[in-house]
Amino acid sequence: MTTKEQIAESYKQIQDEICLGLELADGKGKFIEEIWKREGGGGGRTRIFQNGSVIEKGGVNFSAVYGKLPEVIKKAFEVAEDDFFATGVSIVIHPNHPWIPIIHMNIRYFEVSDTMRWFGGGIDLTPHYVVDEDARFFHQYLKKVCDQFNSEFYQKFKSWADDYFFIKHREETRGVGGIFYDRLTPETASISWEQIFEFSKVIGRAFVPIYTELINRNRSKSFTADEKQWQYQRRSRYAEFNLVYDAGTKFGLETNGRIESILMSLPPQANWIYDFKAKANSEEEKTLSLLKKGIDWIY
Amino acid sequence: MTTKEQIAESYKQIQDEICLGLELADGKGKFIEEIWKREGGGGGRTRIFQNGSVIEKGGVNFSAVYGKLPEVIKKAFEVAEDDFFATGVSIVIHPNHPWIPIIHMNIRYFEVSDTMRWFGGGIDLTPHYVVDEDARFFHQYLKKVCDQFNSEFYQKFKSWADDYFFIKHREETRGVGGIFYDRLTPETASISWEQIFEFSKVIGRAFVPIYTELINRNRSKSFTADEKQWQYQRRSRYAEFNLVYDAGTKFGLETNGRIESILMSLPPQANWIYDFKAKANSEEEKTLSLLKKGIDWIY
DSSP: OOOOOHHHHHHHHHHHHHHHHHHHHHHHHHEEEEEETTSEEEEEEEEEEOOOOEEEEEEEEEEEEEEEEEEHHHHTOOOOOOOEEEEEEEEEEEEEESSSSSEEEEEEEEEEEEEEEEEEEEEEEEOOOOOOOHHHHHHHHHHHHTTTOOOOOHHHHHHHHHSSSGGGEEEEEEEEEEEEEEEEEEHHHHSOHHHHHHHHHHHHHHHHHHHHHHHHHTOOOOOHHHHHHHHHHHHHHHHHHHTOOOHHHHHHHHOOHHHHGGGSSSSSEOOTTOOOOOTTTTTHHHHTTOOOOOOOOOO | OOOOHHHHHHHHHHHHHHHHHHHHHHSOOOOOOEEOOOOEEEEEEEEEEEEESSSEEEEEEEEEEEEOHHHHHHHHHHHHHOEEEEEEEEEEEEEEEEOOOEEEEEEEEEEEEETEEEEEEEEEEEEOOOOOOHHHHHHHHHHHHHHTTTTTTTHHHHHHHHHHSSGGGGGGESSEEEEEEEEOOHHSSSSHHHHHHHHHHHHHHHHHHHHHHHHHHHTTOOHHHHHHHHHHHHHHHHHHHHHHHHHHHHHHHHHHHHHHHHHGGGGGGOHHHHHHHHTTHHHHHHHHTTTTOOOOOOO
């Protein structure tokens, strides 16, 4: 079995690859890095990208932390032991162009006292404007990744993402979904530990080709001031999801995590307009109509 | 004892007075009204003000709702009965000028099955830039209001506001506080029901003179683009507080309240800048240094 140190090392490597890939795709900006240590044990590398040619604000974070689990988390995770180790890579990118989607990716590994361990992660897309072919490309790509490991993964993890990335009070999904999985073990995944680890690395390495393609498909489209306004409004929904529902954000806020790393996911600018109604037959109305669970993008 | 219908009628009247007063203070904009009905019983009047000469976005909401309490709320309120009635006025104003503060006011009355009842409410100030004299004026005014009813109210409710309007993950208060009180009854307040009701009305009627004064003191100050940016950043903290901690917002989201009325409190535009550091000896640094509990503004 791969050790936790090897997993952390691989994830760190993936962070490096993704940062290089994103700088190349953007063509202008550079990441700035902050190395931080956690009081209870471990630390991380927060890498932030601001005001690039495409990426307005983005973060690619790596962390590997260990120590004693707080009581509230032990309860939430239903574990009795309290020595934990957690490592992962977490990304959120807010592009400046309203036709390029917001994207999020996370791969993580967690273990408690050498007795329980699991992998979690996923990747999902939040277009300001849903472009059918882009959503289809995205889901088809994820299906191919999943199918290499288990032919049931895609459907299962796609539904999981639909349920997870849901803004209950708005009755809308955060975007067009993707895949989400948690507590993956040989029992739940029907593949070996090595294969689960491999699966998480393949997802991590799918990020750059997927997002580069989505950037290049859309970056030279022209857009209007109204479309820019719409982008700011969609970003406010993203902020609502992350602050009200996102488990990783809640976990971070409740355990006194590094606030600026946790909240790097929040948009550079978000607008809340009272009771906005999309015009009939507009692109905005079309997008809203597609923010629902259960859409089959593989056809 | 005043009936719940009379309380609702008075609060509705106060909503009318406040809207007239704010239109006068702004000098340009007008409220638009939406009357809504609640499926389980009752309804409200949402009044929204957008793009005035001073008020960029504001809401003055009245509601009087009744019906059966959801299980989750019964637990939170520690009540066994489930026929409830609730009425109140709730205000949040986001001004366009960075030197005019954001302000919030709420007065509310709640009863369950004619056996339990209480009043709650408060008023608090969130300056983008703390102006000492304005904070002092605000607190002195509130102290005078409180002192008419009980000489202990101001200190007690001022501390309560410090504790309530606290952004735990930032370790900063939302602003310079004000007063906050809940579950006020003759037992907890040492004054009669009539006096408690009167107290809530006096707070409601203090809103317009207080905010008009704060607008007029600051509206003709010039400001820079950097100060405007800072305003957007402070507003993002306001959004964080309301989405992560505010009890009224949580209550509304969990009970399927009218979303646009609940979230009218969110700013028209908010910006999140990664790891912003205020310059030494700047106005921004001064403001951050004053966002803490326990400051005595009455001197």
